[in-house]
Amino acid sequence: MTATQTMIITYLGTPIFGICLSLAVFLLGQWLFKISKGFFLFQPLFVGMVLGIFVLWLMARAFGVDTTWFYTNAYKPGGDVIFWFLNPATIAFAVPLYKRNDIVKRFWLEILLSLIIGLFISLFLIYFVAKTIGMDNNGIASMLPQAATTAIAMPISGAIGGTPAITAMACILNAVLIYALATWLIKIFHLTEPVGQGLGLGTAGHTVGSAKAIQLSSAAGAMAAIAVVIISIVVDLVVPTFAHMMGLIH
């Protein structure tokens, strides 16, 4: 280990650097979003992500160390502290779900059918798109499990011949994109029905999509929360079967 690397670990290796950087880029994003009067590319999460990556890349270059090494040793300790709180935050969605138990009781069959059949149709379309864009089998397999949360999507990806890291990237981008574009997409595709809105947002945007759905209506929020749970289990069951069907695994 070089002297620079030792210095970086001593001064930036504690969680506080990662926490401060995360807060700084996110707050800057919020400020930009406010002064641009809600320009969609200035969504705080998107700005935070791009700016955070840029700052880490720049610092790694300035210190003359590898970017991935710098990320792992300087940012990750603090990033992990914040990341951990996604655990209780996901559990918290039981509350909006419970508060609209009336919809769950009335539409449970439609919810289940929509998620299973909707996912099957989506898988065919995603397979077709990936193939058209010119991805190899490994790339296609990495794209298929992205409807599930990262913790489920990654092992499934590995099991069907994909690359878990690429699948994780897809899950993360899903959330960032939905957070930035949901309002606009709902408008141009005329998604007016709250049950459909919620199930779609929960599937495409995971937990972040659910937070977005709550802003639309309590009904959509509850449906997004239930979608996150059910779609993960459906992906567990359906994606390996689908990959087998398309000849990705034998």
Add this chain to the structure above:
Amino acid sequence: MADKLKNSQDVKPETKETKDAPILIQMGIFAGILFVSSIISPMFPASFPVPTPVIGLVLLYLLLTVHVIKIEWVEKFANFLIGFIAFLFVPSGIQLTASLDIMRAQGVQLVATIVISTVILLVVIAYTASFFIWVKKTVFKRDVSVQE
């Protein structure tokens, strides 16, 4: 009589108003559920992974539904957590720093596929749900109006 009426009016709003549990107790309930979930999660086979927070969501939902946990014991802390979930996701976004090499190699293809896939998932699932609700309404003549 008048006294009694006055009394009941005094009492009523207080009993009607739900009392939030202290925040430390709310955190305690979340911690407990998270702990139990983290013990259940490894029991699932590797080929059928169910992560801790998903189990926790189901567990808290079931406990609320069977009225073991009251909504006022968890609502305030839950809303607090949901309120800043976008911030909690920042480290996941920055995590992509570690994938810059993959991005450099096949970034355009990947990002294009992911963007289109996200739109596909949102639109297809939403339309499928609308279709089934339309079937319920027109074929089975059920009421499908949802109070937002």
